[in-house]
Amino acid sequence: MAKATKKQALGRGLSALLKDPEKDITSASDKNADKVVGNIIELEIDAIEVNPFQPRTTFNEEALQELATSIRELGIIQPITVRKTGVNQFQLISGERRFRASKLVGLKTVPAYVRLANDQESLEMALVENIQRHDLDPIEVALSYQRLIEEIKLTQGQLSERVGKKRSTIANYLRLLKLDPMIQTGMKDGxxxxxxxxxxxxxxxxxxxxxxxxxxxxxxxxxxxxxxxxxxxxxxGSTSPQEKETLEIPKHIKTGKKDFSDYFGAKIDIKIGKKGNGKITIPFSSEEDFNRIKKLINSEK
Structure with missing residues (x-):
């Protein structure tokens, strides 16, 4: 018990050190940096901001409430990890569920490992940490792989070594991003x-x-x-047990389809019904692509 109390007191002492602007620690070479990096420190929740690089975008509210109940009874067993961004200012690298649940409980401080990392290192740590989790859906994993390849500039081979997965496994996840966005949502929703x-x-x-x-x-x-x-x-060539009836696509629709595709910068699909009615499908590959298409549509209003 004495050992635990001493460790907690040390954490509070380091927390006070991080609030001193004259002794601000910004790099591993700064004085007292060795006392901060790698140690568990009690940080004020209000001094921590959510990581904008977090690949997970949805959190199950029921599961959060269960975790909050556990934290209320037992405390935080595994500290969160943060990076220092300023004097007594920190940003989450990993542990957002624990962070959110702690706020639900009303905790004022949380135990945390402090790291000194730039944005790219923070992104990589957050993505790799999340990929190792077992409760991510396949699309979240695929998006994390894609971001590591595109934003950290890793090859699939380097990514394979970094996350400890076979290249074929990574390739299978990345292929899922070729699915229609509605299907990707279906996978995310289970x-x-x-x-x-x-x-x-x-x-x-x-x-x-x-x-x-x-x-x-x-x-x-x-x-x-x-x-x-x-x-x-x-x-x-048919998605139904019976062969689909072939319908002659009018010339004006063929021309319009090309015009649509050129305008939106995407392969537009048009389905024609027997009565001349139909459906136009505009695919998008990401949130940025969706916003680009929305902007094009809004510009015509």
Missing amino acids: FLSMGHGRALVNIDDLSDQLDIYEQILTKKLSVRATEKLVQDYKNS
Whole structure:
């Protein structure tokens, strides 16, 4: 008990040190840096901001409440990790669930490991840390891999070494990002497994992906049944058991389709019904791409 009390007192002492602007620690070479980096320090919750590089965007409220109850009863067992951004200012690197749950409980301070890291190092640490978690959905993992490749400039080989995964595993996750955004949302919400997604990604046409996606949901198809349906589609060119009736696409629609594609900078898909009605699908590859398309549409108002 005395040992624990001494360690906690040391944490409070270091916390006071970090508030002193005349002794501000900004790099590993600064005086007292060795007392801060790698030690558990009690930090004020209000001095910590959420990491903007956090790959996880949604948190299960019920699970957060359960974690909050555990923290209320037992305290925070595993400290969060933060990086120092200024005098008594910190940013989360990992542990956002613990941080959010602690705020729900009403804690004023939390135990934390303090690191000195620039934005790129912070991003890499946050992404790698989150990839190792078991409760991320496949799309969150895929987006984390993509960000490590694009923003940290890692090759798939380097990424494989960094996260301890086979290159083929990483490639399979990245392929999921070729799925229609609606299907990606379905995977994030738990309606589809990664196995379903891996089968669907073999279909290039996004509208046909959606047709099969609807069949998976309505018929509650297993992964094996989905793989067979996809194989049947690739053999027959149809997403239904019966061959789709071929409809002649009017010339003005063919021309309009090209104009749409050129304007939006995306491969527009147009489906024509028997009565001349139809549907226009505009795909997007990311939040930035979605906002780009929305801006183009709004500019025409």
